[in-house]
Amino acid sequence: MMLGVLLAVPLIGAVLLWRAAGRVATALHTLTAGFTLAAALAVGVRVNQGPPLVALDGFLRADALSGWMIALIGIVAALAASEAPRYLAQTPGGRFYPLFHLFVFTMLTAVSTDDVGLMWVAVEGTTLASVFLVNFERTRASLEASYKYLLLCSIGIAIAFLGTVLVYFAGIQQFGDEAHALRWTTLQRLAPGLAPRVMELAFVFLVVGYGTKAGLAPMHTWLPDAHSEAPAPVSALMSGVLLSVGVYAILRFKPAVDVAAGPRFAQNILLALGLLSIAVAAAFLWISANYKRMLAYSSVEHIGLVCLGLGVGGVLGTAGALLHIANHALAKSLAFLVSGRIRAAYGSTEIAAVGGLMRSQPRSGALFLAAILALVGLPPFGLFVSEVMILAACFSQGFPLVAGAALVLLVIAFAGLLRSGHAILYGTPPREPAMETHGWRSALPGAAALLLLLLTGLVWPPGLGDALNRIVAIVAP
Amino acid sequence: MTNAANLLAFLGLVVTLLIVWRQSWPARLRLFVAQSLLLAALASTIGVLAQRRGLLLVAAVVVVVKGWVIPRVLARIGAGAPVRPVAPGRSSGLALLGAGALVVAAYVIMLPVTAATELPTERAIPLTFAMALIGLLLCVTGRDALGHILGFLVFENGIFGLAILATYGLPGIVEAGVFLDVLVIVLIMEAVVVQVRREHDSIDVDHLRELRG
Numbered sequence: 001m002m003l004g005v006l007l008a009v010p011l012i013g014a015v016l017l018w019r020a021a022g023r024v025a026t027a028l029h030t031l032t033a034g035f036t037l038a039a040a041l042a043v044g045v046r047v048n049q050g051p052p053l054v055a056l057d058g059f060l061r062a063d064a065l066s067g068w069m070i071a072l073i074g075i076v077a078a079l080a081a082s083e084a085p086r087y088l089a090q091t092p093g094g095r096f097y098p099l100f101h102l103f104v105f106t107m108l109t110a111v112s113t114d115d116v117g118l119m120w121v122a123v124e125g126t127t128l129a130s131v132f133l134v135n136f137e138r139t140r141a142s143l144e145a146s147y148k149y150l151l152l153c154s155i156g157i158a159i160a161f162l163g164t165v166l167v168y169f170a171g172i173q174q175f176g177d178e179a180h181a182l183r184w185t186t187l188q189r190l191a192p193g194l195a196p197r198v199m200e201l202a203f204v205f206l207v208v209g210y211g212t213k214a215g216l217a218p219m220h221t222w223l224p225d226a227h228s229e230a231p232a233p234v235s236a237l238m239s240g241v242l243l244s245v246g247v248y249a250i251l252r253f254k255p256a257v258d259v260a261a262g263p264r265f266a267q268n269i270l271l272a273l274g275l276l277s278i279a280v281a282a283a284f285l286w287i288s289a290n291y292k293r294m295l296a297y298s299s300v301e302h303i304g305l306v307c308l309g310l311g312v313g314g315v316l317g318t319a320g321a322l323l324h325i326a327n328h329a330l331a332k333s334l335a336f337l338v339s340g341r342i343r344a345a346y347g348s349t350e351i352a353a354v355g356g357l358m359r360s361q362p363r364s365g366a367l368f369l370a371a372i373l374a375l376v377g378l379p380p381f382g383l384f385v386s387e388v389m390i391l392a393a394c395f396s397q398g399f400p401l402v403a404g405a406a407l408v409l410l411v412i413a414f415a416g417l418l419r420s421g422h423a424i425l426y427g428t429p430p431r432e433p434a435m436e437t438h439g440w441r442s443a444l445p446g447a448a449a450l451l452l453l454l455l456t457g458l459v460w461p462p463g464l465g466d467a468l469n470r471i472v473a474i475v476a477p
Numbered sequence: 478m479t480n481a482a483n484l485l486a487f488l489g490l491v492v493t494l495l496i497v498w499r500q501s502w503p504a505r506l507r508l509f510v511a512q513s514l515l516l517a518a519l520a521s522t523i524g525v526l527a528q529r530r531g532l533l534l535v536a537a538v539v540v541v542v543k544g545w546v547i548p549r550v551l552a553r554i555g556a557g558a559p560v561r562p563v564a565p566g567r568s569s570g571l572a573l574l575g576a577g578a579l580v581v582a583a584y585v586i587m588l589p590v591t592a593a594t595e596l597p598t599e600r601a602i603p604l605t606f607a608m609a610l611i612g613l614l615l616c617v618t619g620r621d622a623l624g625h626i627l628g629f630l631v632f633e634n635g636i637f638g639l640a641i642l643a644t645y646g647l648p649g650i651v652e653a654g655v656f657l658d659v660l661v662i663v664l665i666m667e668a669v670v671v672q673v674r675r676e677h678d679s680i681d682v683d684h685l686r687e688l689r690g
Contacts, residue, residue: 117648118650143676151629158632166590182648
């Protein structure tokens with residue numbers, strides 16, 4: 001019932017918004033986002049404290065891991081939704097609101113089902129719902145970005161389908177016509193008897209396929225284009241949670257592969273792709289001349305870190321990765337939302353065209369500064385804590401070389417991001433921008449995200465540790 | 478019946494190689510239709526063989542969606558495009574050689590799968606996987622939007638064939654999702670291509686190279 005409500009809210013909102021216009025649309029949009037947030041938080045807390053929620057004969061199912069993602073999607077969607085009216089005031093256009101909520105709906109569906117087949121359909125749905133949002137401004141650049149996005153992610157998701165088929169094949173080969181052989185719970189139960197070589201092959205396809213959606217190098221090439229050309233609220237959603245939905249899909253298959261084929265196989269793949277992603281991002285953080293692309297490459301870096309954490313595994317690594325997903329979602333969506341305001345003020349997304357943000361836009365500047373400091377992994381923000389957890393897990397699980405390489409690459413990325421951030425905040429702009437017009441209220445959602453980041457960085461709210469432990473028990477038993 | 482299934486999969490691969498070989502767009506489109514119809518025949522053969530009624534329905538949907546609706550959309554997208562996008566003098570020999578290598582690779586990659594099963598259809602599994610790989614090759618070497626879409630569709634056909642041969646049909650919701658997905662992708666592609674043509678006066682996606690770094 002609760003799950004049904006959670007999925008129905010954004011879907012009904014999207015349907016109603018299809019015909020709505022003007023102030024009705026804005027009000028309806030705010031209502032939908034608010035209710036989605038409330039339902040997501042309610043489900044998130046409920047499944048973490050109690051048993052999994054099940055609906056439609058187990059078709060929909062949310063355990064603690066789903067709950068973590070659901071709450072995260074709700075929060076980031078609310079954050080992005082709060083910025084959407086300001087964006088649309090500058091760039092009016094067609095069906096932004098309905099597609100926005102449809103996008104949220106597909107992501108929520110992907111993480112609240114027990115059926116890996118339906119999960120696949122929903123992840124594919126995220127691409128289809130967001131491709132028109134990427135091309136919302138219908139410029140040449142956004143057209144190119146959406147074309148690449150659609151083509152590469154469709155190929156990726158088809159490869160993930162192949163992986164899903166092989167997992168199903170392994171299930172029915174070993175156990176005959178097992179009912180619900182595509183259910184995640186069934187897969188967990190059957191895992192010890194699944195053909196190991198087939199599961200390995202399937203996992204390769206799943207990592208390549210869902211890894212394309214997650215933005216793991218070398219499948220990340222669509223990401224900087226799509227994230228930089230999409231409207232700021234959409235970039236926030238894509239970078240904040242869509243990438244993590246891809247990681248979540250890989251994470252769902254990992255326990256079964258670990259049991260069937262031994263833990264080394266998935267571990268090696270995830271560590272290699274994680275390190276490669278951080279390396280690619282570190283290089284491109286130095287050379288990207290566009291601040292939205294810079295933020296996109298920073299996402300590749302952080303998803304790489306998450307992959308490292310999941311790869312080394314253990315309680316510390318997995319918990320660190322999960323926490324990092326949340327921290328990154330908050331910090332990156334905030335950074336992308338502010339990037340939308342910077343673009344509105346300066347009329348450009350080139351770093352060279354922007355400067356002195358702190359002087360001309362003190363409120364946006366302060367938010368951007370905090371987001372950049374959080375993203376480079378400085379205390380007191382949460383990303384510092386989760387990065388330390390992941391690196392400590394690398395050391396304690398016997399991967400000192402991986403940890404060392406990751407540290408060096410992180411320092412390179414740190415310097416690159418900070419250099420560009422400094423130019424944006426304190427540099428001299430080629431021409432003076434308009435002064436900031438929005439009041440302190442516009443900074444409230446961003447401040448709330450920062451507050452959450454401070455909480456995960458300084459004092460863990462009571463229950464956060466237990467919540468993480470419960471999720472780790474699901475994915476790394 | 479098993480031989481029939483294997484023969485159909487083999488014919489599917491032959492048609493895929495013909496798509497690589499032919500350069501003219503209308504011929505490739507006809508070959509794609511032929512490939513889709515072969516897959517529909519494959520699905521109904523296995524449906525009879527394994528007594529799965531659902532597969533007959535799947536076969537009917539394949540005929541309608543991939544044999545009729547999608548080719549119509551593709552024809553609409555291609556209307557007005559030059560029949561041969563490739564410059565004259567460029568032979569398809571190299572591409573065919575690559576496709577041949579992919580067939581070998583498909584057999585090697587699918588070894589764990591064929592080793593794990595006693596299915597009568599196991600010998601056809603690498604053939605469909607080779608179709609998928611060649612589709613991927615077509616997609617990445619495609620020089621315009623049509624080439625990309627066609628490559629993607631061949632790729633998808635290959636995976637679909639593999640799914641039928643290896644599992645005798647997936648749960649209904651997944652099958653439905655796959656069809657809807659392919660259809661929507663092609664329709665969105667059409668919308669995108671229409672805009673590309675308006676912006677650049679051609680569907681050559683070589684124009685799309687502004688985003689760098």
